């Protein structure tokens with residue numbers, strides 16, 4: 001009888017444990033962001049890292065492979081993996097973290113809140129929030145002047161998202177919510193398992209409990225708006241809900257997800273935007289000229305948005321240069337082939353958007369910040385699969401249009417009255433948490449403008 005030898009897998013290449021120990025940067029941001037890119041000349045753009053044999057870890061920066069994996073997501077590449085499961089205690093089991101029928105139900109029912117007509121109906125509220133911020137900023141500009149940019153952007157965007165998607169102005173409650181999100185973002189940094197009653201863990205449990213109280217209050221006091229919002233859409237689904245858990249739990253987790261995802265990435269992108277505007281006076285001049293021509297000194301209108309071409313190109317380049325969702329992960333439930341390689345079942349696949357969007361084969365001068373690549377004429381030449389700040393496939397970001405709308409309104413309204421100047425005590429380099437943030441020490445000074453196009 002002939003004994004068949006087990007098939008030899010052609011696994012992706014990658015550094016050995018020994019090489020990692022010797023070469024890998026000890027600074028975690030460099031390790032997570034630039035190190036995989038630096039390995040590309042030696043190992044290519046699909047790299048295996050030494051890890052547990054039960055869950056091999058593979059980093060992918062190849063556009064076609066990322067595209068294929070994300071478009072196959074619903075079949076064999078799922079989110080039920082270590083990274084996404086770590087969100088369960090905080091965000092819960094929601095559209096972001098679930099798979100299969102739970103995800104499908106939530107996505108399908110929430111979708112109308114992101115349709116064009118709904119988005120347009122949010123516009124006056126978004127402008128109103130931005131204008132209220134200018135009143136507060138005027139006060140700051142007359143006094144302390146220096147702001148924590150990320151915090152300011154987060155305060156603005158969380159209010160907008162809560163009013164748009166939940167019909168709820170947050171008022172003072174946004175402060176504890178933002179604190180909760182801070183904890184969530186740094187969750188991988190806690191030292192001891194959550195069940196050990198350290199001071200840090202007790203504070204975390206309290207923050208979580210307080211957040212649930214706020215979310216319960218949002219549900220209890222909710223009043224239906226003209227167009228059904230996320231709470232209405234999920235409470236009165238058109239098809240039966242999967243009976244995996246009570247409606248109240250589903251609502252709570254989806255509300256937390258909307259509040260977190262709806263503001264955090266936009267706030268990160270805006271913070272990077274203000275930094276790049278300050279670092280590039282020629283781009284600042286072009287943005288100001290565009291705002292002066294398109295909007296002038298009146299409040300921004302919905303019809304102005306498509307005409308803010310350069311400002312949008314700046315935002316798009318910010319999202320290429322520092323993708324706030326710098327990576328996502330999937331686990332394959334079955335063995336698969338990606339590119340020339342065999343991928344064993346249960347591998348953890350890191351889809352590395354940061355590396356993808358600086359891939360030297362797909363971007364000219366990838367490490368140069370150049371918004372012109374997103375202007376008509378050059379934009380058409382971009383390989384779409386090499387630019388995925390919002391992901392792709394069935395699990396593509398649901399809020400990308402809302403985010404552009406919020407950001408363009410905030411930028412225009414604030415630049416009509418202020419300039420921001422970096423006064424940080426150290427260089428502003430990326431901080432790879434769950435999202436790609438500006439560092440804690442990032443501070444900018446607010447300066448009032450007397451005339452629109454002077455600095």
Ligand code: HEM
Nearest residue numbers: 096261262265266269325328389390391395397398399403
């Ligand atoms: C600059 C802003 C934003 C960026 C860069 C961004 C990025 C992303 C990315 C890359 C994904 C896909 C993750 C994956 O495939 O694993 C995603 C998913 C998601 N985003 Fe965003 N996002 C932004 C703004 C928003 C906003 C404003 C909302 C509004 C609620 C939102 C809600 C969501 C949700 C619910 C998902 C999960 C979708 C699903 O799995 O079906 N995002 N986002």
